[in-house]
Amino acid sequence: MEPHSEKILVKGNEAIAMAAIDSGCLLYFGYPITPQNDIPEYLSKHLPPLGGEFIQAESEIASINLLLGASATGARAMTSSSSPGISLMQEGISYLAGSELPGLIVNISRSGPGLGGISPSQGDYFQATRGGGHGDYRTIVLAPSSIQEMYDLTCLAFDLADKYRNPAVILGDALIGQMKEPLVRRSGAKINLPPKEWALTGADGRKPNRLKSLYLEEGELSEQNWKLHQKYERMKKEEVRFESVCTEDAKLVLVAFGSMARVSKTSVELAREEGLKVGLFRPITLFPFPEKPLYDLSKRVTRFLTLELNTGQMLEDVKLSVARDAQVYFYGRPPGSLPSPEEVLEEIKKYYQ
Amino acid sequence: MSDDRFYYDFIVAGFGGQGVLIIGNLLAYAAMKEGKCVTYLPVYGVEMRGGTANCTVVISSRQIGSPVVGRPHAALVMNLPSLIKYGPLILPDGLLFVNSSLIEPKEACRKDIENFFIPVNEIAIDHGNPKLANMIALGAFNQKTKLVQMTSLFESLEKVLDERYHHLIPSNIEAIEIGAEFARKNISPPAR
Numbered sequence: 001m002e003p004h005s006e007k008i009l010v011k012g013n014e015a016i017a018m019a020a021i022d023s024g025c026l027l028y029f030g031y032p033i034t035p036q037n038d039i040p041e042y043l044s045k046h047l048p049p050l051g052g053e054f055i056q057a058e059s060e061i062a063s064i065n066l067l068l069g070a071s072a073t074g075a076r077a078m079t080s081s082s083s084p085g086i087s088l089m090q091e092g093i094s095y096l097a098g099s100e101l102p103g104l105i106v107n108i109s110r111s112g113p114g115l116g117g118i119s120p121s122q123g124d125y126f127q128a129t130r131g132g133g134h135g136d137y138r139t140i141v142l143a144p145s146s147i148q149e150m151y152d153l154t155c156l157a158f159d160l161a162d163k164y165r166n167p168a169v170i171l172g173d174a175l176i177g178q179m180k181e182p183l184v185r186r187s188g189a190k191i192n193l194p195p196k197e198w199a200l201t202g203a204d205g206r207k208p209n210r211l212k213s214l215y216l217e218e219g220e221l222s223e224q225n226w227k228l229h230q231k232y233e234r235m236k237k238e239e240v241r242f243e244s245v246c247t248e249d250a251k252l253v254l255v256a257f258g259s260m261a262r263v264s265k266t267s268v269e270l271a272r273e274e275g276l277k278v279g280l281f282r283p284i285t286l287f288p289f290p291e292k293p294l295y296d297l298s299k300r301v302t303r304f305l306t307l308e309l310n311t312g313q314m315l316e317d318v319k320l321s322v323a324r325d326a327q328v329y330f331y332g333r334p335p336g337s338l339p340s341p342e343e344v345l346e347e348i349k350k351y352y353q
Numbered sequence: 354m355s356d357d358r359f360y361y362d363f364i365v366a367g368f369g370g371q372g373v374l375i376i377g378n379l380l381a382y383a384a385m386k387e388g389k390c391v392t393y394l395p396v397y398g399v400e401m402r403g404g405t406a407n408c409t410v411v412i413s414s415r416q417i418g419s420p421v422v423g424r425p426h427a428a429l430v431m432n433l434p435s436l437i438k439y440g441p442l443i444l445p446d447g448l449l450f451v452n453s454s455l456i457e458p459k460e461a462c463r464k465d466i467e468n469f470f471i472p473v474n475e476i477a478i479d480h481g482n483p484k485l486a487n488m489i490a491l492g493a494f495n496q497k498t499k500l501v502q503m504t505s506l507f508e509s510l511e512k513v514l515d516e517r518y519h520h521l522i523p524s525n526i527e528a529i530e531i532g533a534e535f536a537r538k539n540i541s542p543p544a545r
Binding site for chain 1: 378381382385390391392393394395396417418419420421422423424512513
């Protein structure tokens, strides 16, 4: 991958597409929707010359089922869409989880509910972190906050999906998808992945493999649900990722993810310039949520301000994580306009003591 | 820009088709080439040509937090709605850079900022290609702000423009130089 080590200025969406190629994903299925169209645009141009397949399906429902089929053969495959399209995919994502198939689903979310709008929003937090479709399952959810992270976390998402045989979601938004920043196409730490012995590759010289999500024999579905649960518990132990900025001496800690964390970072700097001891805690994995690190932090810091581009979703996870006597405040910015760092600073001053 | 604590942000705004996004994109690319941290945040309406378009660019010697800027150091406005929207947000002592081909100078009435006027459409037409008005504006804006070396801008053209437009690079470079020349000649303090 090193021939790409030159620094380039690209959109977040393009960074995801580049990461897919660099991760060996040569199969893409999708249906166009703003604000993620740069992903299919890039891959439609670059996958065919590499011997890959780019398929613009007739719908999002077809896209996610093409992904399921491709994944069943052991190949790396992905789809991308934006909020309403991701809603249409939920049945297929549930089937992927039920069949224990890896796969990458990118949600460059827009605003809802319904057709909503194309402005940045974090209104899909619940959908992404609570499974989204029917049944008792979770997806791995990664929330990039920079263009380099759009690339790095996409590479990681493919590895984690394979490691756990579970769908992984990249949750971005119109801001982080459309913004350009310098990117280096670097290869990250390699995870040792087991061979995909479960894949449907033709049963020549071996027993046939079966991939399914239907379990009708007495007790077997219960057993399968507990097996999935064990997997999610293992993710909670091994895969939590977060960033902590200036929290060591903080009296108030902001909690924000993705694009909102970017704005908050500057607000922390502005607050520090005024002598206010403010820090930032940024979950990178939304599932598994960094419960323990946040709990540990709440033993030293008692005031938290959660900031989201919605009316309060991650807020619930923050409240569930912190120690009982911690105060959790909230600043919500539903879709329409983005808060400036100065506006966030005003919020900080309301709760700083 | 050798200051080790350099920070500057600006908004470029106009209507879709005026090429405002490429102005911001080129400045961001050139600054990156010169080793700076940059963010380029485009915002455009649902419609393309004729709709509103703007981008926010941050250039810094240090890692950039917010790509969203409430009060910019400068705004380059290519049409009147953009002036009305972004003119009031510019920081005191900041720079308002006005396309006076489409905006009456009397519309820029703030006294606490520097108002710079350049008729980019007329200049572009005079030089035989009205499509290069944005490159004239870019050249003049960079001459005024000295954000990046002109050569960095020229080198960025081939990175930012799609390959099918690479044959137009020489005429774009020429337009950037014409804009810079205009700004050099008008370097005396403008009317306040």
